[in-house]
Amino acid sequence: MKGMPVGNGLTAQQGGYALKSAIATLPAGKRALYRFAITGPGGRPVTRFALTQTMRLHFYTIRSDLTGFQHLHPVMARDGTWTADLAALRPGHWRMYTQFTPDTGPGRGQDFVLSRPVTVPGTASTTALPAASSSTTVDGYVLTLHGDLRAGLASPLTVTVRRNGEPVTDLRPYLDTYAHLTAFHQGDQAFAHFHPRNKVTGDHGGPTLEFMTDLPTSGNWRLFLQFQTADVLHTAAVTLYVG
Ligand SMILES: [Cu+2]
Numbered sequence: 001m002k003g004m005p006v007g008n009g010l011t012a013q014q015g016g017y018a019l020k021s022a023i024a025t026l027p028a029g030k031r032a033l034y035r036f037a038i039t040g041p042g043g044r045p046v047t048r049f050a051l052t053q054t055m056r057l058h059f060y061t062i063r064s065d066l067t068g069f070q071h072l073h074p075v076m077a078r079d080g081t082w083t084a085d086l087a088a089l090r091p092g093h094w095r096m097y098t099q100f101t102p103d104t105g106p107g108r109g110q111d112f113v114l115s116r117p118v119t120v121p122g123t124a125s126t127t128a129l130p131a132a133s134s135s136t137t138v139d140g141y142v143l144t145l146h147g148d149l150r151a152g153l154a155s156p157l158t159v160t161v162r163r164n165g166e167p168v169t170d171l172r173p174y175l176d177t178y179a180h181l182t183a184f185h186q187g188d189q190a191f192a193h194f195h196p197r198n199k200v201t202g203d204h205g206g207p208t209l210e211f212m213t214d215l216p217t218s219g220n221w222r223l224f225l226q227f228q229t230a231d232v233l234h235t236a237a238v239t240l241y242v243g
Helices: none
Strands: 017-020 032-039 057-063 070-072 081-086 092-100 112-120 135-138 141-146 155-163 180-185 191-194 208-213 219-229 232-242
Touching: 017 112, 032 092, 032 112, 057 081, 057 191, 070 081, 112 191, 135 232, 141 219, 141 232, 180 208, 191 208
Parallel strands: none
Antiparallel strands: 017 032, 032 081, 057 070, 057 092, 092 112, 135 141, 141 155, 155 208, 180 191, 180 219, 219 232
16 A cells, blocks of 8 residues: 655656646536646656556545535546546536556656646535544444544554444455545645555455555545445545644
8 A cells, every 4th residue: 555645745747747727617517527737747648657556546526615525536648638527517626636656657656646626606605613522423334533633643543334233244355455535624625545454355344444644734625535335335424624
């Protein structure tokens, strides 16, 4: 498993690599296509990427109030142009994140997260961030979090999954791991992504997922936990305070 990527995901360029897009606005309330390219130190689009969690590129978006999370896998054309097929966005300020590992050039083998802002025109209302909590429920699954997270320090976080009071032990690997934890910092939308250290041994993950987190700044983070049972992908959300 990869460790933390370079930086906090809030820049469009790093180490000679850049996220380029002509799109600064997208329409509200309907599917929207976000086209972009990753350019390398020579300024040309990168077309060779290493597979990370079975994909050449992971794409995430979040609204400035940390609602509207999407995790997608865009399609790349031969010339290095990517298209992310986004579900309906609410009006407001969004950030588009790309996570990738070049397979050529000086950044070869390095994990990058680059992002750009996008405005969705319309009347924007802000949703207050839910209070920090040690549990959350999605689709009947109750997730309980244990951990005392400290900014800038490697901090263990344990997530236990139960359903009807019983431990869940039929998590399926989704993109090669039993869970994907994507986190965004309240205020600046800093990004982090983690996978549990649990060994993947078929369709019987759970009930406990052991993460080693390393969140760079204190404050509230909105966590999105994605896991699969049968053929259904679940996405749980919870606010976590990092001291
Ligand atoms: Cu992941």
